[in-house]
Amino acid sequence: MNVQNPNPTQSYPVSMLPAHKAEELTKGGNLAHIALGDQLYTLRITRTGKLILTK
DSSP states (O other), rough: OOOOOOOOOOOGGGGGSSSHHHHHHTTSSEEEEEEETTTTEEEEEEETTEEEEEO
16 A cells, blocks of 8 residues: 655654544544644534544
8 A cells, every 4th residue: 555645754654643533533423623732623524424624
């Protein structure tokens, strides 16, 4: 599998990246809030199983 890294200055094997299940983040629902610094984002799982992250 060939995974391209959008930031060539950071090379991490995929197996070393943290992985999180979206269903666990949303606790079985379809929405979760994610905080980054002083910003709050909303993670949404669509009916078709895609993820949308909005500010």
